[in-house]
Amino acid sequence: MTMSEPKPRDTSLPVMDRALLARLTGGLGDAKSLQRLCADFGHLYIEFLPDVFHSETGLKIDVHFNGLESGLMNDLIADLGDNVALVDTQLRNWSPNFVMACGNSFIITLMENLLGAIPETIQEPIERPLSQIELDLSTMVFDKIGNVLRSGVNAPGGFEPLIEKAHNAEDRPKPEDDHIDEYAVTIKMGVTLGTVDSEFYLVVPQKALLKTVVTVPKSKNQSSRTRKEWQDQIAEQVRRSQVTLEAKIRLETLTLNTISRLVAGDVIPFQDKGDVMVDVSANGKEMYRCEFGRAGDRYTVRVKDNVSSEDEILRHLMS
Numbered sequence: 001m002t003m004s005e006p007k008p009r010d011t012s013l014p015v016m017d018r019a020l021l022a023r024l025t026g027g028l029g030d031a032k033s034l035q036r037l038c039a040d041f042g043h044l045y046i047e048f049l050p051d052v053f054h055s056e057t058g059l060k061i062d063v064h065f066n067g068l069e070s071g072l073m074n075d076l077i078a079d080l081g082d083n084v085a086l087v088d089t090q091l092r093n094w095s096p097n098f099v100m101a102c103g104n105s106f107i108i109t110l111m112e113n114l115l116g117a118i119p120e121t122i123q124e125p126i127e128r129p130l131s132q133i134e135l136d137l138s139t140m141v142f143d144k145i146g147n148v149l150r151s152g153v154n155a156p157g158g159f160e161p162l163i164e165k166a167h168n169a170e171d172r173p174k175p176e177d178d179h180i181d182e183y184a185v186t187i188k189m190g191v192t193l194g195t196v197d198s199e200f201y202l203v204v205p206q207k208a209l210l211k212t213v214v215t216v217p218k219s220k221n222q223s224s225r226t227r228k229e230w231q232d233q234i235a236e237q238v239r240r241s242q243v244t245l246e247a248k249i250r251l252e253t254l255t256l257n258t259i260s261r262l263v264a265g266d267v268i269p270f271q272d273k274g275d276v277m278v279d280v281s282a283n284g285k286e287m288y289r290c291e292f293g294r295a296g297d298r299y300t301v302r303v304k305d306n307v308s309s310e311d312e313i314l315r316h317l318m319s
Contacts, residue, residue: 028183029210031070038068038187040214041202044152045145045189047216052144059113059193066188066199073184074175076203077101080186083127084201085138086172088164089146094155095208098184100142100163103198104130106191107138119194129168138166145200154213185209247301248279249292277304 029037042065053061069076077086077099086101108125111134130138146161175181187202250271262268270276276292278301287308290301 029206033210034068034070034185034206037209037212037214038185039065041065041149041152041187042189044214044216045148048148048151049144049191052148056144057110057114059110062190062192064190066190068188069186070206071183072181073099073203073205074179074181076184076186077172080169080201080203082129082169084169085130085135085166086169087139087142087166089142089161091146091150091153091155091161092159093157094153094212095205098205098208099203100145100201101169101203102138102141102145102200103191104128104134104168105196106193106198106200107134107141109193109196109198110141111137113193122194122196124196129170130166135166135168139163141200142166145202149202151217152214154215182207243282246281247290248281249276279307 046063046065049063050061053059069079071079080086080101083104084101085104085107086099089098089100090096091098104127105125107130109122112122113119114137142163143161146163150159150161183206184203185206187204189200189202191198191200252269252271254268270292278290278292279286280288280290280301280303285308287306288303289305289307291304293300293302
């Protein structure tokens, strides 16, 4: 008689439900607690952010609380859509990773206001990614949003938020395949500037949010900067920004019959017989009349005349 070998014992442990584990370790809160905390953030921004903007830009904005969404952090960020700018942020002694986002329409409208447009004439912007100059302006906006947050949360040490470079939603890198997501909440804030309504958002891990005590500081002017200083700062940013120039040279006119028969190796003369003139433009705006030439092994253009004034060029590039 043979004895059957004993079956190996199953030593694998059951996998705990993800949400249950998060709740037990302080990473997932109940709906009532989340609603109360997010409403506290809403009150902070309603009371404080309009004063900050008015003191520094001379512009009046209205801010209101638009509710919240709860879920996994990367899903919440994706749900913000494509028409937003985002920054990854950390605040020491509060949260090592949270995201601020702002509707592109607010940044575009703010840019137009700071460039002197009459608020009543500004219409709802079309949905599009922000230009690099507009992204630079959005960083200034995120700085204000981040500092209001810092002033109202219980983060010992008085550290400034560390804000990374702003980017369009379409340029946000995808998380790594082995990334373990965490539960977070999106605090949604409506913001109105002139006739344009938009939103900004805080996407905060619930582990940090649930430990937060929000207090509203006394409203006061935090800076002596004026609207003109903001305009000067934007203009200076434009001067430092990289701009792609395009050069157009007029060629001799040809008949359609001749053009249709052109083959590799055919030569088309320049229209100018003497010095060859070149129109140089950026973003579709003609700026200079130049002379075509060569320096060593590189073709060049030499500026001969300004088509636009410096102020016109800056205004065009900022718009």
